[in-house]
C-alpha cells in the first residue's frame with residue numbers, strides 16, 4: 075500500500091493479505107543505561123551482596139554542620155573555603171542546628187573523649203551555612219547519628235551519589251562527580267578488619283593485590299590511601315581512601331565508647347573511565363555524549 079495507490083484510488087482494485095495482528099513488528103532501537111549508571115549498578119550489587127543497606131542521598135544540599143563540623147573538620151580548614159566548597163546564597167543558612175551542636179562545639183574548642191580538640195573558636199553561624207555537599211560522608215554522619223538513637227546494633231551503610239567541589243576542572247576532574255562510600259559500624263572493627271574487608275570488596279570488582287599507604291583525613295585516624303597494581307599502566311594506581319572515624323566525631327553523634335566505625339570511598343568516574351577506555355571526562359558526561 076503506497077501513497078500513490080491511496081491518492082489515485084488504485085487501492086480499491088488491489089488484493090491485500092489479511093492483517094496479522096500477532097506479528098511482533100520491528101523492534102525499536104532500545105535505550106540503554108549510561109556507562110556511569112551501569113558501573114554504579116555493579117557497585118550497588120557488590121554492596122548488597124556484602125550486607126550493606128543504601129543511605130538516602132537525595133539531598134544535595136546540607137548544612138556545613140553535617141558536611142564538616144559533625145565530622146570534626148575545623149571551621150578554619152581550607153576545604154571550607156570558597157575555592158573548594160559551593161555555598162548557597164538562598165537559603166544562606168539553616169534556622170537551627172541539631173541538638174548535639176553544643177557537644178560538637180565543645181569537642182572542637184576544648185576537646186573531650188580523650189582528645190585535646192582543635193582548640194580553635196567554633197561559631198554556630200559557620201555551622202549553619204548551607205553548602206552543596208562536598209562528600210557523601212555528610213550523609214554518613216547523619217546515618218550514624220540516627221543509629222546512635224537506637225539500642226546498639228552493628229550496621230553497614232553505603233551510598234553512590236553526586237558530590238560537588240569548587241575545583242578547577244580538567245580532563246579528569248569536574249566540579250560534580252559521584253562518590254562511592256561505605257561505612258561499617260561494629261564493636262569489633264579494627265584497621266585489620268577494614269583492610270580484610272576492602273580486599274574482599276575490591277576483589278568482587280576484579281581489583282586485587284591492594285596496597286595501603288598512611289594518609290590524613292580530618293575525620294578518620296588512622297587513614298589509608300588504597301592502591302592497586304594496574305597491569306595495563308604497569309604502575310600502582312590510587313583507587314580510593316579509607317580510615318577509622320575519630321571518637322571526636324563518633325561520641326558527639328551519640329555512639330557509645332567501644333563502637334568503632336570504618337569508612338572508605340572512591341569515585342565512580344575513575345573506574346568507569348578505565349573500564350570504558352575513556353580519557354577525557356567530557357566524553358563521559360556533558361551534552362556531546364554519542365554512545
Ligand SMILES: COC[C@@H]1[C@H](c2ccc(C#Cc3ccccc3)cc2)[C@@H]2CN(C(=O)Nc3ccc(OC4CC4)cc3)C[C@@H](O)[C@@H](O)CN12
Nearest residue numbers: 253294312313314315316317337338339340341344345348
Ligand atoms: C576530590 O577527588 C577525590 C576523588 C575520589 C575520592 C577520594 C576519596 C574518597 C573518600 C573517602 C572516605 C574516606 C574515609 C571515610 C569515608 C570516606 C572518595 C572519593 C577519588 C578516589 N580515587 C579513585 O576513585 N580512583 C580509582 C578508583 C577505582 C579505579 O578502578 C580501576 C579499575 C581499577 C581506579 C581509580 C583516587 C583518585 O582518583 C583521586 O585522585 C580522586 N579521588
